[in-house]
Amino acid sequence: MSIKVLHKFLLFGFCLLFSTLVFSQNNKQKELETRRQELRREIQKINELRAENKSKEKSQLSLIEDFNYKISVLDNLIKVTNQQANLLTREINNNQKKITNLREELEQLKEAYAGMIVKSYKSKNQQSRIMFLLSSNDFKQAYKRLQYIKQYSDHQREQGETIKAKTQELQQINTDLLKQKGAKKQLIAENKVVQKSLEGERKQHRTLMASIRSNLSRYTAQIKKKQREARKIDAEIDRIIKAAIAKSNKKAGRAASSSSFALTAEEKVLASNFLSNKGKLPWPVEKGYVKVGYGTQPSPIDKSLTIRSNGVRIATEKAAKVRAVFNGEVIGVVVMKNINPFVIVKHGNYITYYKNLSKVYVKTGDKVKTKQDIGEVFTNPSSGEAILSFSISKESNTQNPASWIYKM
CATH class of the missing domain: 1.10.287 (Helix Hairpins)
Known part of the structure; x- marks a missing residue:
């Protein structure tokens, strides 16, 4: 060369x-x-x-x-x-x-x-x-x-x-x-x-x-009370999911003790479509931001306390409409004492949860479409805050909503 x-x-x-x-x-x-x-x-x-x-x-x-x-x-x-x-x-x-x-x-x-x-x-x-x-x-x-x-x-x-x-x-x-x-x-x-x-x-x-x-014990008590309420809700959710899994297995002639849903051909397609939209699902409210993220984290007030969050808390507008993030079936509308109503929607073997509602527009068994209004977020009359608690799971295994919702 x-x-x-x-x-x-x-x-x-x-x-x-x-x-x-x-x-x-x-x-x-x-x-x-x-x-x-x-x-x-x-x-x-x-x-x-x-x-x-x-x-x-x-x-x-x-x-x-x-x-x-x-x-x-x-x-x-x-x-x-x-x-x-x-x-x-x-x-x-x-x-x-x-x-x-x-x-x-x-x-x-x-x-x-x-x-x-x-x-x-x-x-x-x-x-x-x-x-x-x-x-x-x-x-x-x-x-x-x-x-x-x-x-x-x-x-x-x-x-x-x-x-x-x-x-x-x-x-x-x-x-x-x-x-x-x-x-x-x-x-x-x-x-x-x-x-x-x-x-x-x-x-x-x-x-x-x-x-x-100057009055840390009082606020620590408030945090612990909120955590007890969260555990109570999680226990009720777990009961509903296990019952839904047992029902699907019984219908399919499988052992009721199975920990996963027995999906029909249509439900398999729905689950596959839900998975293919990972990272692209719409927000459950039109406007808002994530105030508290998913996972185990120290309390913002008392670092010795650990907060476990199975979903995200979204700050939104007063009386904001809450939307289904994907096509699915309502498998639970839950009303508990001293706790605001919440809705559970099944998408094949994936489930989304919409908590802290003031109004619910759907009932158990209803089919819902993507972005369909399913309720209204509760607005605290004294603080003016409207906070939606939103979660996603595969069967009973919680997922990080930020991995599923578009630019969360």
Whole structure:
């Protein structure tokens, strides 16, 4: 392999690597911007619901949950914005390096082109092209000289086009660089505003926590009471699911002690469709945000207490309509003493739960469609809060709703 060919090969490899890097960075920047906008919308939803209930007296526990959630969202927004700014810094540095390299390359091209023009001019002065051809010893030599003149002329034109293209590329990179610097400046300015908001939220959080610590035992008792209520609901749900499983197995002629549903052909298709929509299911309310997530987590007030959440708690609008997240059959409308009603919907061997309702629009045995209204969320008259507790399970095994619901 000649040095010239090797040089071209290495140059091509470098360009390919650089293009791949730029494409990867652009994709990452788009992902970060999408995430940043999602977080901004989340903060907007929190602020709107806060403003709606501003005149109401919320419980200290509820306020702490609000502060904790907003602080976590603001923290994430700052992190994502910083990542964007850092990525832009790398892009700006890469572009500055490319501008430097292009300028050097352009200078070399211009020098080479100027040399060619001078050589061509001298050549024309020394002897005309016609004389250059007529002085050939034979036709073959004349033909070769003609080809040389043509190639030299083509090379001049190519060099001119290359210089023009490189100049345009340099101008475009400079334009992009100015845009990137502007975008970075805007991100930094926005981040300062978010950081100021975060400091305000943390200050209020600290003040509230200081008030709570002075009477911690009372709030701990409230948390324990809520956990007992949650366990009572979970026990009732478990009883209903086991009864539904036993019923399906009895109908199919299988052992009633089986821990899984005996599905009909139609139910198998429904379960398969439910699974294929994982991550794409609609929210059970039209507007809202997740106030408490899924899983075992420390209490926001007393870190020595562990809270077990089999689903998510969604803060939504007053009297918000509650929707089925997928086609299915209502297998339970539960009303318990001192606990607001809840609805259980079966989707093959998957089940969704809609708790803390004030009104129920369906009854056991009803077939429901995706996004069909099945009830209305309970709105606390004293605090103005409307919180939907939503869960998903496969048979009796709970699932994280955030893995199933679109952008939860």
